[in-house]
Amino acid sequence: MQILGLIAVGLVIGALARLIQPGRQRMSILATMLLGVVGAVIGGLIADWLDVGSITELNFWGFVFALLAAVLLVGIAEGVTAGRNRAVR
Template identity: 40%
Template structure:
């Protein structure tokens, strides 16, 4: 992977992670790096799931793939928030 691929993965990860946080109600007490990591993982897994379902390569914007990625990011942010909240108690 070249430098532009890494930069685009970071940007897409931030966007997907931020959208995942926006979907969840309330405040999530995780930092920017966790949001980035959750977003990158959700983007990669979401792309694989969309490819397996056959909805990854459509003309125009892949809305279904994006929705899958955002849902996975929201699940990841929620799981991470619960895990961190359990440690604080």
């Protein structure tokens, strides 16, 4: 059940990260979900490390850190894929 919750939270965080990131992103819903899940895990770890939350619970600071991590990941993913797309054309 926790895996389904992590996927749902990852999808929401990934979608919000894509909305915050300026410009058009050309990535699939699966890539959005995966980046959101990774961002959620990183955000939970940062909140746990700073002792303001836990990776196993959804709280404000964990959500903020997860969203920031996901925005950075979306930007990195777009930079990598944009560079690859320019080289092919």
